[in-house]
Amino acid sequence: MSQTKPAIPFQSVVMPEALQAENRIQFRCHQDISCFNACCKRADVTLAPYDVLRLKRRLELTSTEFVRQYTVPFQMDGDGLPGIKLKTDENGTCLQLAGDAGCGVYTDRPTVCRYYPLALLALREKDSPTAEERYSLVREDHCKGHEEPREISIQYYRAEQGCEDFDAHNREWYQLVLKKKSAGPTVGQPPQTSLQLFFMASYDIDTFRRFVLSENFRKTYALPDGFYAEVEQDDEALLAFAFRFLRQVLFGERTVQEVADAWDQRVAQRREVWDARKQAEIERRLAAEDRKYAEGGDGVCAE
Numbered sequence: 001m002s003q004t005k006p007a008i009p010f011q012s013v014v015m016p017e018a019l020q021a022e023n024r025i026q027f028r029c030h031q032d033i034s035c036f037n038a039c040c041k042r043a044d045v046t047l048a049p050y051d052v053l054r055l056k057r058r059l060e061l062t063s064t065e066f067v068r069q070y071t072v073p074f075q076m077d078g079d080g081l082p083g084i085k086l087k088t089d090e091n092g093t094c095l096q097l098a099g100d101a102g103c104g105v106y107t108d109r110p111t112v113c114r115y116y117p118l119a120l121l122a123l124r125e126k127d128s129p130t131a132e133e134r135y136s137l138v139r140e141d142h143c144k145g146h147e148e149p150r151e152i153s154i155q156y157y158r159a160e161q162g163c164e165d166f167d168a169h170n171r172e173w174y175q176l177v178l179k180k181k182s183a184g185p186t187v188g189q190p191p192q193t194s195l196q197l198f199f200m201a202s203y204d205i206d207t208f209r210r211f212v213l214s215e216n217f218r219k220t221y222a223l224p225d226g227f228y229a230e231v232e233q234d235d236e237a238l239l240a241f242a243f244r245f246l247r248q249v250l251f252g253e254r255t256v257q258e259v260a261d262a263w264d265q266r267v268a269q270r271r272e273v274w275d276a277r278k279q280a281e282i283e284r285r286l287a288a289e290d291r292k293y294a295e296g297g298d299g300v301c302a303e
């Protein structure tokens with residue numbers, strides 16, 4: 001049912017005991033097991049973008065509200081690539097745990113909770129552009145599911161736990177996070193604005209929607225007819241676009257066409273803003289000088 005320690009998805013590039021989909025595990029979790037909910041009381045759940053989408057809908061919150069109320073930030077790499085985890089109480093219990101009844105968001109629980117006691121890994125062969133999905137088995141003393149007399153292939157376990165739908169929506173993001181982590185200095189440290197954009201596009205889909213629907217964005221990018229109407233309504237389509245856009249921002253993969261003179265227009269707009277600010281500053285200083293002379297003038301007359 002649920003999860004604890006493995007900080008997945010996609011944390012490691014190399015894992016010697018990596019399992020494949022056809023491998024079998026001995027495991028079963030059910031409501032009558034002696035350790036029921038023990039894992040949710042030691043929760044360490046890293047969230048992927050589609051997890052946030054499902055949870056914010058489930059809790060009837062905006063993504064901004066969900067992130068603020070129910071997550072904590074952490075850094076996914078040395079460059080400060082932002083990640084988020086589910087918030088727990090001071091004892092480590094997940095805030096989504098609904099007492100003895102178990103997970104309060106079960107049908108929308110995050111990927112990490114679905115996979116447990118497996119951890120989803122990305123393995124990339126040297127010089128290969130894409131990562132292969134592999135799995136590692138996590139054994140924790142409190143989890144008695146390993147003692148249950150049931151063997152199941154990882155492939156069936158994934159289907160049973162509804163992992164496939166989540167993976168399908170998150171896969172592109174896992175790939176780009178892995179690419180960022182394994183690229184190291186060749187990509188360089190992303191500027192702060194790129195990291196902020198990564199956070200917004202990955203976890204705050206409602207703010208990202210406003211960004212994409214803004215006048216500035218429309219003036220900058222040439223997107224096909226129907227694009228804006230689609231992403232206005234469809235969270236999943238917007239998420240898929242977010243990953244594409246992040247690849248452009250982080251790795252310069254130019255798949256989102258820019259309007260031909262967008263750069264020139266932005267420079268011209270900026271120049272107008274700069275000129276206006278400069279003029280305002282000049283006027284402020286002149287007014288301050290005038291006041292000073294006016295005050296000083298009184299003094300002269302008094303002499």
Ligand code: SF4
Pocket residue numbers: 001002003039040043045086094095096097098102103104105106109110113
């Ligand atoms: S989301 Fe649900 S299954 Fe996952 S740790 Fe929290 S209570 Fe447990």
Ligand code: SF4
Pocket residue numbers: 001002003028029030033035036037038039040116117142143144145146
């Ligand atoms: S068997 Fe493991 S996953 Fe299931 S409730 Fe117990 S600790 Fe959690």
